[in-house]
Amino acid sequence: QSVLTQPPSVSAAPGQKVTISCSGSSSNIGNNYVSWYQQLPGTAPKLLIYETSKRLSGIPDRFSGSKSGTSATLGITGLQTGDEADYYCGAWDSSLSAYVFGTGTKVTVL
Amino acid sequence: EMQMVESGGGAARPGGSLRLSCAASGFKFDDYGMIWVRQVPGKGLEWVSGINWSGVSIAYADSVKGRFTIYRDNAKNSLYLQMNSLRAEDTALYHCARSRYSSSWYAFDSWGQGTLVTVSS
Numbered sequence: 001q002s003v004l005t006q007p008p009s010v011s012a013a014p015g016q017k018v019t020i021s022c023s024g025s026s027s028n029i030g031n032n033y034v035s036w037y038q039q040l041p042g043t044a045p046k047l048l049i050y051e052t053s054k055r056l057s058g059i060p061d062r063f064s065g066s067k068s069g070t071s072a073t074l075g076i077t078g079l080q081t082g083d084e085a086d087y088y089c090g091a092w093d094s095s096l097s098a099y100v101f102g103t104g105t106k107v108t109v110l
Numbered sequence: 111e112m113q114m115v116e117s118g119g120g121a122a123r124p125g126g127s128l129r130l131s132c133a134a135s136g137f138k139f140d141d142y143g144m145i146w147v148r149q150v151p152g153k154g155l156e157w158v159s160g161i162n163w164s165g166v167s168i169a170y171a172d173s174v175k176g177r178f179t180i181y182r183d184n185a186k187n188s189l190y191l192q193m194n195s196l197r198a199e200d201t202a203l204y205h206c207a208r209s210r211y212s213s214s215w216y217a218f219d220s221w222g223q224g225t226l227v228t229v230s231s
Contacts (some may be wrong), residue, residue: 003153035217037155044205045147045155045223050217086154092216098171099145099157099215 003021003028004089004102011108016079020105022072022089028100030093034072036065037101039086049074081109112220114137116205119225122196130225132189132206135204139162140184142178143209146191148202148227159191163212174200187200196229203227 049065
């Protein structure tokens, strides 16, 4: 089981905002960078956010990342139907000496 | 254009072995660390193993430690995963991915489409 916990699903209407939480501990989120990945149905994951809050080149500024203590958050504003996907957080875990992914969150555009 | 293409998946018996390969192109392979990630269809992502640019620094998930070996051949722009003592729970789609860093595994910015491994008697 994953050491990073995300809500199973979030939803909102087009144009609205959603936030996805990722809860961890001091051995991962608390002291290491967080990254966020989007996985559209039937495709490989795609990096959106790295080093907690930096957007990969080409990722629209509707996507944002932040961290407070041992929790991280991905925000998506101006929600579009193309944003329907699974989203995963990830971080290096210094205690496990391994990278850990979150449990994943399905975003639904109503 | 960056590309990673995995191969070597297939069916194996419990206790058997498989070797996965990942052919990389479109970037200077020996500047980057690489990883393997697996995903049971319909389930979440699980990081399996990572290797730094030179192959000197390696890490494994506890679930595969002692059974899987990651290595790379920079002359061939290729990454490998030798999978021994396979178990049913190793059944998954295996992706290779590029780390943004040469010797750290904080974020992975390019992924292959994966190769499916099925372990069953």
